Amino acid sequence: MSTTQANPEFNLALVGAGITSLTLSVALTSLGIKHTIYEQSSSLNELGAGLGFGPNAARALKVIDPDLYKIFERVGTFAGKASQPQAETAKPVWIEFLSGTASLSDQTSAAPSFTVYATHGKGHAAVHRAKWLDILASRVTAPIIFSKRFQSLTQPNAANSEVEIHFADGTTVHHSGVIGCDGVKSKVRTALFPEAKCTYSGKYAYRCLAPLSEAAALLGEGRAGVSSLWMGPSAHLLTFPVLNFLNMVCFVTDSTPTWPSNSTSLTVPTTKADAIRDYTNAGFSSTVLALLNMIPDNDSTLIKWGLFDLADNPPPRYWLNRAMIIGDAAHASTPHHGAGAGFGMEDVAVLKGLFQELLELGGGVQDLEHVFAQFDASRRERDQWLVQSSRRAADLYELRLGEMSIEEMRRDIETRQEICWGFDVEGCVTEAKKGLRARLGGSA
Numbered sequence: 304m305s306t307t308q309a310n311p312e313f314n315l316a317l318v319g320a321g322i323t324s325l326t327l328s329v330a331l332t333s334l335g336i337k338h339t340i341y342e343q344s345s346s347l348n349e350l351g352a353g354l355g356f357g358p359n360a361a362r363a364l365k366v367i368d369p370d371l372y373k374i375f376e377r378v379g380t381f382a383g384k385a386s387q388p389q390a391e392t393a394k395p396v397w398i399e400f401l402s403g404t405a406s407l408s409d410q411t412s413a414a415p416s417f418t419v420y421a422t423h424g425k426g427h428a429a430v431h432r433a434k435w436l437d438i439l440a441s442r443v444t445a446p447i448i449f450s451k452r453f454q455s456l457t458q459p460n461a462a463n464s465e466v467e468i469h470f471a472d473g474t475t476v477h478h479s480g481v482i483g484c485d486g487v488k489s490k491v492r493t494a495l496f497p498e499a500k501c502t503y504s505g506k507y508a509y510r511c512l513a514p515l516s517e518a519a520a521l522l523g524e525g526r527a528g529v530s531s532l533w534m535g536p537s538a539h540l541l542t543f544p545v546l547n548f549l550n551m552v553c554f555v556t557d558s559t560p561t562w563p564s565n566s567t568s569l570t571v572p573t574t575k576a577d578a579i580r581d582y583t584n585a586g587f588s589s590t591v592l593a594l595l596n597m598i599p600d601n602d603s604t605l606i607k608w609g610l611f612d613l614a615d616n617p618p619p620r621y622w623l624n625r626a627m628i629i630g631d632a633a634h635a636s637t638p639h640h641g642a643g644a645g646f647g648m649e650d651v652a653v654l655k656g657l658f659q660e661l662l663e664l665g666g667g668v669q670d671l672e673h674v675f676a677q678f679d680a681s682r683r684e685r686d687q688w689l690v691q692s693s694r695r696a697a698d699l700y701e702l703r704l705g706e707m708s709i710e711e712m713r714r715d716i717e718t719r720q721e722i723c724w725g726f727d728v729e730g731c732v733t734e735a736k737k738g739l740r741a742r743l744g745g746s747a
């Protein structure tokens with residue numbers, strides 16, 4: 304470690320103001336680390352409706368900020384809560400998997416093909432995305448500068464001891480380090496590793512909310528109140544309750560391998576008729592089509608969400624000199640494990656632990672690269688596993704993995720979800736701290 308023991312004067316830049324960035328901001332503020340958030344949009348925004356957090360994400364929140372965890376407990380719609388009042392003692396359902404091509408009347412009392420249960424105690428919950436972002440924002444005290452689109456950066460050099468950040472509006476700022484939290488199409492990632500490109504996974508999703516009461520009238524209260532995944536060829540539909548709504552994420556395998564070439568955005572406007580046509584073409588049952596029919600007519604907010612990921616061109620590492628990437632910027636994934644944001648929470652818990660350790664050891668800005676390098680060593684392998692495994696999960700839900708018995712499918716999903724949920728967040732933080740100590744020349 305550098306011999307300077309002075310109290311470090313950090314002045315970090317966080318690029319992007321999504322879930323990862325705002326949570327990181329709360330963590331950095333708790334350590335007294337100064338930072339500024341730069342967001343390209345003119346205000347905070349979250350598209351889509353429900354966001355599922357597994358027990359790994361819940362544990363990470365506890366590490367990041369116990370108060371934030373308590374709020375999560377209060378506002379989350381917990382697995383099995385709606386249909387199983389005794390779920391505190393019973394094993395709650397994570398997802399019931401059903402045939403999407405057989406109508407409800409063909410299935411004995413809508414019996415699932417198989418069920419995957421939530422493990423690792425209470426912790427599986429869905430939060431309302433926009434409301435969760437508002438909660439995070441209310442806890443952020445660092446400045447958020449809007450309408451600032453990151454364009455490029457210049458690393459410290461002989462003439463300049465700080466990172467220079469260049470924005471699309473032609474302005475420049477200086478910071479001791481940069482943390483790219485700018486999501487799937489991260490410009491910070493491109494600046495560091497141009498070869499790490501996000502590509503279209505060949506799947507898109509419609510996302511919408513329907514009144515839970517309407518869904519219960521259609522499916523019965525038990526089915527509407529529990530997370531269900533309707534499987535079928537070239538599409539699958541995930542439904543779960545969030546507050547008084549049924550959140551519907553309608554995944555479709557695209558018949559063309561390219562996202563509309565005229566769209567630089569991850570989303571394109573669409574219509575209810577498009578969604579119904581896709582599911583009709585994929586051979587889904589009248590029950591699933593009736594679910595899609597609950598999408599309000601003329602819903603001008605309905606969007607088709609292109610699913611991009613880093614599976615084909617992952618970043619070779621997460622940092623370069625004084626800049627690093629975290630959250631979707633580092634591990635953009637398709638959402639088939641429902642865990643992308645949760646892994647971002649794990650990232651934040653580990654990065655918080657590393658900064659905490661750095662401060663305790665009396666390290667400073669000059670040691671930032673060690674923090675970033677250790678973060679990469681602690682997180683990249685697990686994060687990139689998610690990216691690959693998520694693609695495979697979609698193939699399984701859409702019955703593309705050849706002959707598999709129901710039992711084999713259930714075991715396969717359980718094994719992968721266990722890797723997501725069973726992760727020892729606290730242990731990872733402890734190991735990361737040890738690693739940092741070793742890098743700084745102290746004893747591990």
Ligand SMILES: Cc1cc2nc3c(=O)[nH]c(=O)nc-3n(C[C@H](O)[C@H](O)[C@H](O)COP(=O)(O)OP(=O)(O)OC[C@H]3O[C@@H](n4cnc5c(N)ncnc54)[C@H](O)[C@@H]3O)c2cc1C
Binds near residue numbers: 343356485486488629
């Ligand atoms: C259909 C779907 C369902 C999902 N379901 C789940 C789920 O149930 N559970 C789960 O854990 N995860 C889920 N995910 C994944 C989850 O949404 C993401 O992992 C999470 O939102 C990533 O957060 P982030 O803060 O890293 O990135 P983002 O939320 O993308 O935030 C990035 C921010 O950076 C800003 N930005 C971008 N570029 C720039 C720039 N150049 N300059 C300045 N600012 C910039 C953006 O405007 C944005 O505000 C799902 C994803 C999808 C698509």
